[in-house]
Amino acid sequence: MRIAIIGYGKMGHAIERIALERGHEIVSVIDAGNTDSFDSEEFASAEAAIEFTTPSTAPANIMRAASKGVPVVCGSTGWAERRAEVEKAVLDAGGALLASSNFSIGVHVFNNISRRLAHIMGKLPQYTPHLAETHHIHKLDHPSGTAITIAEGIIDECPRISGWEDEGILWMNATEQEQEKMTADIARRAKEIPSDKLPVLALRKDEVPGIHVVSWESPVDAITITHSAKSRDGFALGAVMAAEWIASRKGIYTIDQMMDDIL
Numbered sequence: 729m730r731i732a733i734i735g736y737g738k739m740g741h742a743i744e745r746i747a748l749e750r751g752h753e754i755v756s757v758i759d760a761g762n763t764d765s766f767d768s769e770e771f772a773s774a775e776a777a778i779e780f781t782t783p784s785t786a787p788a789n790i791m792r793a794a795s796k797g798v799p800v801v802c803g804s805t806g807w808a809e810r811r812a813e814v815e816k817a818v819l820d821a822g823g824a825l826l827a828s829s830n831f832s833i834g835v836h837v838f839n840n841i842s843r844r845l846a847h848i849m850g851k852l853p854q855y856t857p858h859l860a861e862t863h864h865i866h867k868l869d870h871p872s873g874t875a876i877t878i879a880e881g882i883i884d885e886c887p888r889i890s891g892w893e894d895e896g897i898l899w900m901n902a903t904e905q906e907q908e909k910m911t912a913d914i915a916r917r918a919k920e921i922p923s924d925k926l927p928v929l930a931l932r933k934d935e936v937p938g939i940h941v942v943s944w945e946s947p948v949d950a951i952t953i954t955h956s957a958k959s960r961d962g963f964a965l966g967a968v969m970a971a972e973w974i975a976s977r978k979g980i981y982t983i984d985q986m987m988d989d990i991l
């Protein structure tokens with residue numbers, strides 16, 4: 729099928745490689761310097777566009793692609809507050825959108841396990857939850873979109889957890905002295921987080937593609953589940969599969985709808 733790539737950074741390059749491996753044609757590549765290509769015939773000829781850019785640019789890109797009649801798969805994170813506006817614009821344009829904080833099949837499995845665990849923990853008040861995410865130092869948003877999605881799953885399933893709270897960010901490439909200060913700030917903030925809130929901690933280190941850790945701790949033990957991405961290929965493969973899935977559809981879809989359909 730004919731695919732347009734919006735955002736030719738780390739994910740855009742991985743998506744291009746995997747889309748070509750799966751026999752697709754890349755008809756248009758749009759990055760910050762050539763956004764006028766949205767108006768090109770090549771872009772309009774795409775059967776789906778895959779958007780991985782930045783929190784501030786994703787909403788306009790999705791709406792622009794939808795206005796050209798191209799179904800959109802969006803992996804950009806950090807724009808949740810504009811979701812309703814974007815979805816309305818896509819529906820008004822008669823378009824299609826599947827936006828997800830994480831396209832990896834493994835994260836989909838992990839999230840289901842985390843939800844099940846949270847459901848069980850609803851009956852075990854001695855366990856306190858914690859969520860930590862680790863990503864590369866270039867990441868613009870925190871906590872990660874995936875962490876927010878996992879947190880929302882825990883909140884849905886465990887009645888005594890009514891929300892999540894940002895515990896802070898720890899830059900692990902900082903000097904020892906800076907790290908000590910950040911750790912002290914995080915510890916101070918952690919003490920202020922009420923027991924009905926899930927603390928979410930962000931760590932930034934080197935080129936880590938993405939690690940998410942959910943733990944439930946009681947006075948006598950701890951249960952910990954981890955998803956660790958080995959590269960960006962799992963995210964890129966899921967995004968290309970999502971483009972294949974959405975090409976013939978109209979409307980707003982979730983990753984769960986797609987995964988339930990294909991798995």
Ligand SMILES: NC(=O)C1=CN([C@@H]2O[C@H](COP(=O)(O)OP(=O)(O)OC[C@H]3O[C@@H](n4cnc5c(N)ncnc54)[C@H](O)[C@@H]3O)[C@@H](O)[C@H]2O)C=CC1
Nearest residue numbers: 735736737738739759760781785803804805829830831963
């Ligand atoms: N949903 C998922 O599975 C995943 C989501 N992400 C998210 O995807 C986004 C991109 O991640 P990376 O590729 O690692 O970032 P990156 O920084 O390597 O690439 C972003 C690209 O977008 C381009 N860009 C900026 N403004 C633009 C505009 N107005 N139009 C078109 N292109 C524009 C930049 O020039 C850059 O090439 C981030 O929000 C990240 O959190 C990343 C990995 C997996």
Ligand SMILES: O=C(O)C1=N[C@H](C(=O)O)C[C@H](O)C1
Nearest residue numbers: 805829867872873874875938
């Ligand atoms: O910025 C990244 O790299 C990633 N972002 C997504 C997120 O915010 O959850 C998905 C993945 O963890 C990598």
